[in-house]
Amino acid sequence: MSAEPVFLSVSSRGTISLPAAMRRKLRLDVPGVQLAATLDETDKVITLRPHVAIPADQAWFWTPEWQAGEREASEDIALGRTTYFDSDEEFTRWLETH
Numbered sequence: 632m633s634a635e636p637v638f639l640s641v642s643s644r645g646t647i648s649l650p651a652a653m654r655r656k657l658r659l660d661v662p663g664v665q666l667a668a669t670l671d672e673t674d675k676v677i678t679l680r681p682h683v684a685i686p687a688d689q690a691w692f693w694t695p696e697w698q699a700g701e702r703e704a705s706e707d708i709a710l711g712r713t714t715y716f717d718s719d720e721e722f723t724r725w726l727e728t729h
Contacts, residue, residue, distance in 0.1 A: 657681055 639647045654660040667682040685693055716722040
């Protein structure tokens, strides 16, 4: 279901302003938030989507390989394929025997 269109003005510098209610609803009311803009030249449609920028020092976490490992770990936890240790010493002893 589509919402009614909101008409925005483009300034002489090419900027647009989103209505405050729309910014709040989409959590775009924080300075520096980004939108990804795509252009469909065939239909002459511009699409704006919220974009979460990833700090460079955290980019490793979002690599496909790391995310695959995160999914695997979550599955292991959900299926009870984990071992809990009460202390570092207990963990070290377990490592030495395995």
